[in-house]
Amino acid sequence: MPRPPHVCTCGRTVPHGKRCQCQIESTRARNRRHDARRPSARQRGYTTDSQKARAEYLMFHPECVICGAPATVVDHITPHRGNKELFWDWRNWQSLCAHHHNSAKQRQERAQA
Structure with missing residues (x-):
């Protein structure tokens, strides 16, 4: 028996085991902010x-x-x-x-x- 969908915090219904597009976009934005503050590989010693x-x-x-x-x-x-x-x-x-x-x-x- 398939599991029921869930409701995302944005109000969209999302199939079980999947992530809502708003959550995917939020994660990508958070990762971009983190990467912007992170030193480059060369600055971290990877030469x-x-x-x-x-x-x-x-x-x-x-x-x-x-x-x-x-x-x-x-x-x-x-x-x-x-x-x-x-x-x-x-x-x-x-x-x-x-x-x-x-x-x-x-x-x-x-x-x-």
Whole structure:
């Protein structure tokens, strides 16, 4: 039996499991505001040297530490927050697939903040 639709705060009826267009637009606007205040990748320390180090690390640690899938991201276990020593410490790095970096790891970091 299908679940009933819900009513959004804007008054629109939305099918179960879907988000209202106003909520999608609100999230996009919030993300744009956040990105506008965020320093660029280069300002956060992600330079050509860091890309070379990332490629080398992934060569030695090719699998996601969570699921074993091919890793595409080198993640800082403890967020470096601009600390260059922590940024470059390989003991603070872990290989993750994009899925786990963008979901599980981000939830974990938000919970710690």
